[in-house]
Amino acid sequence: MDDLLMLVLIAVLFLAGWGLAAFCERLSGRGRA
Amino acid sequence: MQTQFWLDLSVYAVVLLALAWPLSAWLARVASPLFGQRSRFVQSVERPLWRLAGIDPARGQRWPQYTLALLLFNGLGVLAVYLLQRVQAGLPLNPAGFGAVEQGSAFNTAVSFVTNTNWQGYTGEQTMAHLTQMGALTVQNFLSAATGLSVAFALTRGLARRGQETPADGEQAGVIGNFWADLVRITLWVLLPICVLYTLVLVGQGSIQNLKGFTEVTTLEATAYDAPKTDASGQPVLDAQGKPVTEHLTTHTQQIPGGPVASQEAIKELGTNGGGFFNANSAHPFENPTALTNFIQILSILLLPTAIVLAFGRMVGDTRQGWTILAAMALVLIALMAVAFYAELTPNPRLTASGVAADLGNYEGKETRFGVVASTMFAAITTATSCGAVNAMHDSFMPLGGAMPMSLILLGEVIFGGVGSGLYTMLVYVLTAVFIAGLMIGRTPEYLGKRIESYDMKMVSIAILLTPIVVLSGAAISVALEAGRAGISNPGPHGLSQILYAWGSSTNNNGSAFAGLNANTRFYNLGLAVAMWLGRFGTIVPVLALAGNMALKKRSGAAVGKMPTHGPLFVGLLIGTVFLVGALTYVPAVALGPVVEHLQLFSKAAP
Numbered sequence: 001m002d003d004l005l006m007l008v009l010i011a012v013l014f015l016a017g018w019g020l021a022a023f024c025e026r027l028s029g030r031g032r033a
Numbered sequence: 034m035q036t037q038f039w040l041d042l043s044v045y046a047v048v049l050l051a052l053a054w055p056l057s058a059w060l061a062r063v064a065s066p067l068f069g070q071r072s073r074f075v076q077s078v079e080r081p082l083w084r085l086a087g088i089d090p091a092r093g094q095r096w097p098q099y100t101l102a103l104l105l106f107n108g109l110g111v112l113a114v115y116l117l118q119r120v121q122a123g124l125p126l127n128p129a130g131f132g133a134v135e136q137g138s139a140f141n142t143a144v145s146f147v148t149n150t151n152w153q154g155y156t157g158e159q160t161m162a163h164l165t166q167m168g169a170l171t172v173q174n175f176l177s178a179a180t181g182l183s184v185a186f187a188l189t190r191g192l193a194r195r196g197q198e199t200p201a202d203g204e205q206a207g208v209i210g211n212f213w214a215d216l217v218r219i220t221l222w223v224l225l226p227i228c229v230l231y232t233l234v235l236v237g238q239g240s241i242q243n244l245k246g247f248t249e250v251t252t253l254e255a256t257a258y259d260a261p262k263t264d265a266s267g268q269p270v271l272d273a274q275g276k277p278v279t280e281h282l283t284t285h286t287q288q289i290p291g292g293p294v295a296s297q298e299a300i301k302e303l304g305t306n307g308g309g310f311f312n313a314n315s316a317h318p319f320e321n322p323t324a325l326t327n328f329i330q331i332l333s334i335l336l337l338p339t340a341i342v343l344a345f346g347r348m349v350g351d352t353r354q355g356w357t358i359l360a361a362m363a364l365v366l367i368a369l370m371a372v373a374f375y376a377e378l379t380p381n382p383r384l385t386a387s388g389v390a391a392d393l394g395n396y397e398g399k400e401t402r403f404g405v406v407a408s409t410m411f412a413a414i415t416t417a418t419s420c421g422a423v424n425a426m427h428d429s430f431m432p433l434g435g436a437m438p439m440s441l442i443l444l445g446e447v448i449f450g451g452v453g454s455g456l457y458t459m460l461v462y463v464l465t466a467v468f469i470a471g472l473m474i475g476r477t478p479e480y481l482g483k484r485i486e487s488y489d490m491k492m493v494s495i496a497i498l499l500t501p502i503v504v505l506s507g508a509a510i511s512v513a514l515e516a517g518r519a520g521i522s523n524p525g526p527h528g529l530s531q532i533l534y535a536w537g538s539s540t541n542n543n544g545s546a547f548a549g550l551n552a553n554t555r556f557y558n559l560g561l562a563v564a565m566w567l568g569r570f571g572t573i574v575p576v577l578a579l580a581g582n583m584a585l586k587k588r589s590g591a592a593v594g595k596m597p598t599h600g601p602l603f604v605g606l607l608i609g610t611v612f613l614v615g616a617l618t619y620v621p622a623v624a625l626g627p628v629v630e631h632l633q634l635f636s637k638a639a640p
Contacts, residue, residue, distance in 0.1 A: 013108070
């Protein structure tokens, strides 16, 4: 159970980075990352 | 001792510059898109790797592709390190028979090594199998350093682009490099060759390199010690007040640990990683056996962060730009190191009152082989960079002595900083300084002939603001919650220092600790791991976006009336910006921690 939680956390961290990249791309007005 | 300090520092600076200058030329060459085409030897080594991985190194990436590749690679790195720790019990190269690392600790360690932080909530020699130390931790030491340098290359390329390149130049408009090519070339042509030589030097000096487990030896004298008493289930026995009961034991045997230490040690310093094979880190004689290795270690910590700044000057075609940034970094480092040194010259008055000799300075928490001078230099350099290796316990420094390493971390790891990350974060401050100066003199801010516009400043703001938000929020939550306060070993202002240092060190990817905080708990393992990730990639992503935007801009030539970004005036402006923007954020928190502790210790009313 704890292993599953940690794997979900790893995925969330990756998505947070990707989300920030998409946000930065959107600010530039040139589309999505 | 003062003469020794200034003499050591002078010799250190000369040797460092003598090594960093030629290395900077090599770094600039490795960063060139034409690097693979210049040498048949390089091609013959690289070609099989490109074929195996299905990569075309000449194919440039714009910033979104570069960022996605970097995030994917590092995300998979976390997954690999986590899984290896969890299954190490059933894998070979585990002579001590260690079991799986606990989930929270494994998650924390995985994020820690991938983000170049190397915060260690565990005790290396009692937790990690040799396979984990080599295949997970040492590998990530190389890859995280290469990731940092890749981002520095990308931002430098973005600033250096003329904005009108053609494929014939080996360059394409809007492209900031190829992440896979950068990663492979930095690892293969920069980090590995130096580390092979470095490892041999360490082994020659007495550092160990083997695959043995623990070796039991019989000591000449009996050793008496107190150990916590445990019950039949292995839980600590507590007395009526809830304090652990200890028992007095005597032994004639000692366990000597083995392991591939030297090879991990070399990249630990060179890559500004800092994660030790042993819990005592560079205070352990197997990691740092002699005065010479101690000198080489502090030299290698600053080598790449110095060389990459000088390489930046070469890559943008104006070496004065590199020297200017280096001068700003060096001035701040020397000033804060000197404050730490003079603070450590004064021993704790409560110890001297009880008869402890005062002439050697504050010796508490220091390895006697190194003393105050080598310990203070190591502490300042390891925290100025994002290394975090230690040869003395920062928790035992005098309040102001400990405040200097903490301040160097809280400045945002821009005073040399991590490998690559120091340069790209400092360039964010350079753009801020240029922007502020532009507002003051009423001109359009420009750096290296490129206009700094609204989008650039938005990226700069994200990169600068995210770190203090995470550090201060994390510290505030830790102080507010019982789970956070439970880790404090020394309540009061020192306890606040322990917590602030932990969040500052993690978020800024340093990894050293005020060792008194017990951070191997679920609260700190998860909280600090998130902080490490946000601190690392919350800076890298906007920096790459900045690089991509800069790469699209045309570079104008020098003109009369433009503010020069080299020379003493700009050095002063840059230092002022770093302190105003970076340091003032933390003044209230630092005042409540080490400053209050200093005043309490040296107050006339102190007991």
